[in-house]
Amino acid sequence: MSGSLAWRVFRWTVLLLLAAYFLIPLWSMLDFSTQAPGTQPGRTLEAWRALVEDPALREAIIASLLLALFTVVLMVLLLVPTMVWVRLRVPGASRLVEFLCLLPLTIPALVIVVGIKNVMLWVTYFVGDTPLALTFAYVILVLPYSYRAIDAALSAIDVATLSEAARSLGAGWTTVMVRIVLPNIVPGVLSAAFVSVALVLGEYTFASLLHYDTLPTEIALLGKSQATVSVAASLASLILASALLLGLGLFSRERRTSEGQ
């Protein structure tokens, strides 16, 4: 009994320490971002209002959100069919694909930027000089994390048998992907998507060195002139990323519960 009580106390202590570790900085950011300018007393939401009213910041936020969306879409379109195809048709190439997908993890972002700078010139030539051109670079950046998440989900189902069963019932490859494979790897794709969103919303090196205005570069810039707005924007992006990850957790639990029933 005393053992279980000690264990419970230990668990709560760890939980409280972790909560403090995460929440105190967030609380401090909120506190700082709502302080009145100078030595004036009281609270103000000026910094938070600036998030939507400052045109440069607003544009940077929209650009980052669009970048996150396009990166996720392109990553799913590129990775899911490739990984399914490799599993079904060329399983011998799975190690090579895994190696290629994990490669960006081992190369510093700075080196990648230098390497793809010339390629980006072509990209901007075709899609225009917009921050959204970063989508192509960000897809490379999120590959390692997305690959792991989707690979785990694909390993949990018998892709070969399910797709052959669907094919024998009359399904073409698009139908197999959209109606059979994708619904069964939703948790993996969502994990990949949310990790990608979190990465894109926090990515600074690529955007800064390739001279695009995104949320992180704008936050860094504001940090030099309007510290409270910069902190408000940082807190907002942290809250957004946390909400997405929390949503994923709740969705996965909901799915498990409904399937369990």
Place this chain on the structure above:
Amino acid sequence: MASDSGLAVNFNSVTRVFGSVRALDGFDLHIAPGELVALLGPSGCGKTTALRILAGLDQATSGRVDVGGRDLTRVPANKRDMGMVFQAYSLFPHLTVLENVAFGLKLRGQDRASRHRRASEVLELVGLSEQGSRYAHQLSGGQQQRVALARALAIEPSVLLLDEPLSALDAKVRSQLRDEIRRVQLEVGTTTLFVTHDQEEALAIADRVGVMNEGHLDQLAAPADLYAQPATRFVAEFVGLNNRVPAVVVSGRAEVLGTEVPTIEGSLAQGPGQALVRPESVTVGRDGGANASVVSVSFLGPISRVYCVIDGGQQVMAQVASSFAVTLQPGDRVTVGVEPTPLLVIAG
């Protein structure tokens, strides 16, 4: 067993090569409309390759596959109109049983009401009409395979393909489902190709059984004929248990353990050889002239297996009624002979 509702299937000299391995080597097979043919053979004999080529899930290196007179050799799997039940559980995990069964009908553009009506009909046929709202993980292995059968039948396929659908199930469920598959197949009359490595399963379910060996058919015959008159040594040894007993062939008749029996086609023409004798064709008696000693007796319920050593050192196994076997003890002297039925005699 021919039926009007099924289509004829023809494999014409189909060859499939994987690297240096010839999985199918000039494979020929004709399946009559409505017939159930079982392909039987050891692992790697090419039976699953033949089925996958018929399904369109694999491509023949050469040769031709016809169904109902139409050449399907290069037609993709999703255009072949075939129902297939797999060895592995293949129900779509995110769909209910009813949705699984209706999946093929949805792809064919049937409206919701008619596809659900048809799905309910076939679920009724396999005895699972109450399970429509369940998911695959809520069903037993046997139920999952019955749903897979219903799903394959729902689209009214031209050919039904069964790829070792019972191998993942336990013995009791396997035998129940085997009988059920046969009942349903007879009821719908669909031409069926059933692949298995289990000889009991093949002999019990099929109109004809094809025994495959190294990429080609060694023999295709009705189960009783295949068992009684194996065409080759491989078939004789693969199907059923066999004793090898010394024999001498003279003018198409063999003398085996003192009994003269006719030889079947493919036997040694003349001279000494080995007769392949089924355990149930070996007789064991106590009447004078004992020529063997009992080594051991295995009780199997209504029948028992008696292992004897014939004078001269040859060991034979006999299958006898347990009521007689219980009177035998190891070391007893007995008279071992063979029934005067046709036997395959091989050299050696």
